[in-house]
Amino acid sequence: xxxxxxxxxxxxxxxxxxxxxxxxxxxxxxxxxxxxxxxxxxxxxxxxxxxxxxxxxxxxxxxxxxxxxxxxxxxxx
Numbered sequence: 095x096x097x098x099x100x101x102x103x104x105x106x107x108x109x110x111x112x113x114x115x116x117x118x119x120x121x122x123x124x125x126x127x128x129x130x131x132x133x134x135x136x137x138x139x140x141x142x143x144x145x146x147x148x149x150x151x152x153x154x155x156x157x158x159x160x161x162x163x164x165x166x167x168x169x170x171x
Contacts, residue, residue, distance in 0.1 A: 121156055
């Protein structure tokens with residue numbers, strides 16, 4: 095399902111909503127891998143490198159952006 099939407103730069107582009115959902119799903123799986131790949135102290139504390147934390151932050155922003163685009167696209171119809 096492809097629809098045309100306007101972006102913040104006032105240009106139009108084709109958006110494949112199925113592709114965006116697939117990308118969000120893939121990013122969520124990778125994000126889960128970061129959590130399950132983290133070490134614990136044995137007391138339930140998570141130890142995560144700053145690189146892992148920044149990766150999680152980046153991935154969550156990317157997922158939110160993709161889902162916002164899909165949501166805005168759906169609201170126009």
